[in-house]
Amino acid sequence: MYNKVMETVEFLNERVEMRPKVAIILGSGLGDLVDYIEEKIEIPYEEIPNFPVSTVAGHAGKLVFGKINGVEVLAMKGRFHYYEGYEMKQVTYPIYVMKQFGIENMIVSNAAGGINKNFKPGTLMLITDFINMFGTNPLIGKNDERFGVRFPDMSEAYSKELISLAKKVAEKNNEKYEEGTYLGTTGPSYETAAEIKMMSIMGADAVGMSTVPETIVANYLGIKVLGISCITNMATGIAQTAHSHEAVVDIAVKTGERFCKWVVDIVSELK
Ligand SMILES: O=P(O)(O)O[C@H]1O[C@H](CO)[C@@H](O)[C@H]1O
Numbered sequence: 001m002y003n004k005v006m007e008t009v010e011f012l013n014e015r016v017e018m019r020p021k022v023a024i025i026l027g028s029g030l031g032d033l034v035d036y037i038e039e040k041i042e043i044p045y046e047e048i049p050n051f052p053v054s055t056v057a058g059h060a061g062k063l064v065f066g067k068i069n070g071v072e073v074l075a076m077k078g079r080f081h082y083y084e085g086y087e088m089k090q091v092t093y094p095i096y097v098m099k100q101f102g103i104e105n106m107i108v109s110n111a112a113g114g115i116n117k118n119f120k121p122g123t124l125m126l127i128t129d130f131i132n133m134f135g136t137n138p139l140i141g142k143n144d145e146r147f148g149v150r151f152p153d154m155s156e157a158y159s160k161e162l163i164s165l166a167k168k169v170a171e172k173n174n175e176k177y178e179e180g181t182y183l184g185t186t187g188p189s190y191e192t193a194a195e196i197k198m199m200s201i202m203g204a205d206a207v208g209m210s211t212v213p214e215t216i217v218a219n220y221l222g223i224k225v226l227g228i229s230c231i232t233n234m235a236t237g238i239a240q241t242a243h244s245h246e247a248v249v250d251i252a253v254k255t256g257e258r259f260c261k262w263v264v265d266i267v268s269e270l271k
């Protein structure tokens, strides 16, 4: 895997002059953030050696390099989900590439179902911790010490420093947010009402089908993580209506402007 990652990094080094230290993973319906990026260089995943190709609607599948208020960034428009049939190592492959490319801070975003009853569709939730219910871990397998240690610490899965920066920026700009624990599960079926009841008892505030694998690998590699969930719907049993991915994307797009503004303000402070 190490050689494959280095091959991908070499390709990117040749294609792009920028050396961003900040990466942003855009969740379902949150891709409009790329409109805020200047001096863009876009590379579709299919052109990148060893990169998986995304298949889910609402995910375009490209890396976007550029600047936000003068800060160089690397955005992933379209991510890889376990439910698409990828191996965990494929789902998290871009994170390994980011690390070798020089990324130090990663902002991971997602669309998620709200379990905390104080939330509503359109709530932006700062992720303070995660619960891994994928039933697996992206680090299973022989460990390559060139990447990280066998037993990585997860006591600060989401960087306290980045969380306090995000809060400071939100308060300064009067941006509303909530905080909570994100529970990641495989999907692709949405949860049953009984499952949501269990997740609520476990301490989850939001549920989704991504983010946890990327967060685990970023911590393993020594990348600091900030997580933001866009609550697109209240979870099963709390909401009385059925879920659809179209409705999820619709609400994420509608919340997109507030999400983008916050992320732009955060990134601007990461000079
Ligand atoms: O987590 P992201 O990719 O934002 O998308 C969320 O929305 C999809 C379900 O509607 C799932 O992929 C879930 O994880």
Ligand code: HPA
Pocket (backbone or CB within 6 Å): 111, 112, 113, 114, 190, 191, 207, 208, 209, 232, 233, 234, 235, 236, 243, 248
């Ligand atoms: O209710 C949900 N459950 C799981 N994933 C999701 N992504 C958006 N909404 C949801």
